[in-house]
Amino acid sequence: MMPKRAEDDGSVVNYGPLSIDDSHHEQDDDSIQISSSLSLCRSSTTAILCRLRWLRYRCRRFRKIALFSVLFVLCFIISILIVSETVFHISFRNLLRIIFGAGSSKTDVVLEATCLGNTTLLKGGISVEHLNLTRTAVGFTKSLTDDTEIISHGFYWDEQDAETTKWRPQGVTTFQHTQSGRRFALVSWYGRAEEGYANRGGRISFVDISSMQHESSSTTTKATITSEQYYSYAHVLLVDDNFCTLPNIHVGGIEQVNGTLYVADSREGEMNILEFDIERGLYELPSEDDDLVDETMLGYRYLLRQSSSIRSPTKPSFLSYDNDHNQFVVGTYFRCGGKVGMHTDSKKCFDRPENRIVWVDGERIGESNGTIDDSCSNLWHYFSEMQGAASAIVGNMTRVWVSSSYGAGADSHLHVIDISPLSKLECLGAHDIVRVEDATIFRFPPGLEDLHIKQSEADRFMWMLTEFEQRIVFATKLGLILG
Numbered sequence: 001m002m003p004k005r006a007e008d009d010g011s012v013v014n015y016g017p018l019s020i021d022d023s024h025h026e027q028d029d030d031s032i033q034i035s036s037s038l039s040l041c042r043s044s045t046t047a048i049l050c051r052l053r054w055l056r057y058r059c060r061r062f063r064k065i066a067l068f069s070v071l072f073v074l075c076f077i078i079s080i081l082i083v084s085e086t087v088f089h090i091s092f093r094n095l096l097r098i099i100f101g102a103g104s105s106k107t108d109v110v111l112e113a114t115c116l117g118n119t120t121l122l123k124g125g126i127s128v129e130h131l132n133l134t135r136t137a138v139g140f141t142k143s144l145t146d147d148t149e150i151i152s153h154g155f156y157w158d159e160q161d162a163e164t165t166k167w168r169p170q171g172v173t174t175f176q177h178t179q180s181g182r183r184f185a186l187v188s189w190y191g192r193a194e195e196g197y198a199n200r201g202g203r204i205s206f207v208d209i210s211s212m213q214h215e216s217s218s219t220t221t222k223a224t225i226t227s228e229q230y231y232s233y234a235h236v237l238l239v240d241d242n243f244c245t246l247p248n249i250h251v252g253g254i255e256q257v258n259g260t261l262y263v264a265d266s267r268e269g270e271m272n273i274l275e276f277d278i279e280r281g282l283y284e285l286p287s288e289d290d291d292l293v294d295e296t297m298l299g300y301r302y303l304l305r306q307s308s309s310i311r312s313p314t315k316p317s318f319l320s321y322d323n324d325h326n327q328f329v330v331g332t333y334f335r336c337g338g339k340v341g342m343h344t345d346s347k348k349c350f351d352r353p354e355n356r357i358v359w360v361d362g363e364r365i366g367e368s369n370g371t372i373d374d375s376c377s378n379l380w381h382y383f384s385e386m387q388g389a390a391s392a393i394v395g396n397m398t399r400v401w402v403s404s405s406y407g408a409g410a411d412s413h414l415h416v417i418d419i420s421p422l423s424k425l426e427c428l429g430a431h432d433i434v435r436v437e438d439a440t441i442f443r444f445p446p447g448l449e450d451l452h453i454k455q456s457e458a459d460r461f462m463w464m465l466t467e468f469e470q471r472i473v474f475a476t477k478l479g480l481i482l483g
Helices: 029-086 092-100 159-163 290-296 361-365
Strands: 004-006 011-013 135-143 151-156 166-177 183-191 204-209 230-241 254-258 260-265 272-277 282-284 302-311 318-322 325-330 359-363 386-394 397-404 412-419 440-444 452-453 460-465 472-477
Touching: 135 472, 166 204, 166 260, 166 452, 166 460, 183 254, 254 318, 260 302, 260 318, 318 452, 325 386, 359 361, 359 386, 386 452, 386 460
Parallel strands: 166 254, 230 302, 318 386
Antiparallel strands: 004 011, 135 151, 135 230, 151 472, 166 183, 183 204, 204 230, 254 260, 260 272, 272 302, 282 302, 318 325, 325 359, 386 397, 397 412, 412 440, 452 460, 460 472
């Protein structure tokens, strides 16, 4: 509807949206132009001022947004560094290599070994009871699985070894000194190529667990750390017969039998099981001059010298010893699981020939003269990302435990399966496994590695360890994880 206005004479005039009063148009023309100019001037000034105010406001907002963005990015980076350092044990330098692909993290890079320059400084044939154990591990007793009835006892490393990114723990076994009766847990570590430590090879931690109590309450659900649960230990560097380090060795599994330490050597082109005589192969450098020690062998006071090696029938990623069958259990790690960075049991791994376990007769190792013949073509293979395996007779069955894990983001699996009692372990094949689809799976913390069965006076225990998060070494009664 058009707007209306009443005139003085009572008539009504209609106005459109853009209509102008014609009677006043000429006399107001000049005033309108002046008013328009002033209005235009005021409008331009206001617009400029408003524009300046808007820009200043936006600049302030931009500075705040930029500041908050920088703070957020810094917090995010710090969080990544903290998680990488404490959980994954990855240093900032290594993290940059992973992200940007700088440098090389391959373990098959040829490196120069570090050799002892002056062997006259060495004192050979020292006993493990004379090791100067200068580091201290803290003991614990608690449940490590979802089942609170399964109690484990073990220890945490000291702060330096718990957090180091340069070394990573892999294998575990036990050793008892014949004369003194002192008991030791032996743990292998490898120098990480990503941190520039691959040339240092491997080392063994000798942890005195003589005071460790195996008896634990089956109802304990929380850690019960007491002042008596402390275990002293020392690191011993592995060297070859020329007193040189073993660059790039992964030492993924170790086993001690009758005073000989067997070490898995999975380096490209090696495929060996190395032997070290614990009783006669320990050497000590002089301790009076610390500078001399640092200059001679990477700061290590003790060396364990290789005595011989055996050619393995499969890539020896890990190994253990089955005392009931007098068999060595040698296995190969193969990445064939599911999600990236996560461990999953994948059926596509069941029949992969690269992913296998071999049982080798103990006497054949002792008489092998450097080679173990692989006379069986149908070797057993099953789980993905296998990190350790052990077997023993339980009742009238042979029971096999297999640890599998990948990365620090997913729980590890401990698989328990039975083998047909009529099976020949040396040539064990998939057809010998009883109801493999019904394997019992125990879930342990991430990074579960090597397995070792220890027979004590009263019971048998499964020794295990983890390489990620709060690194632990622990033993669980075998009767609690029978499946």
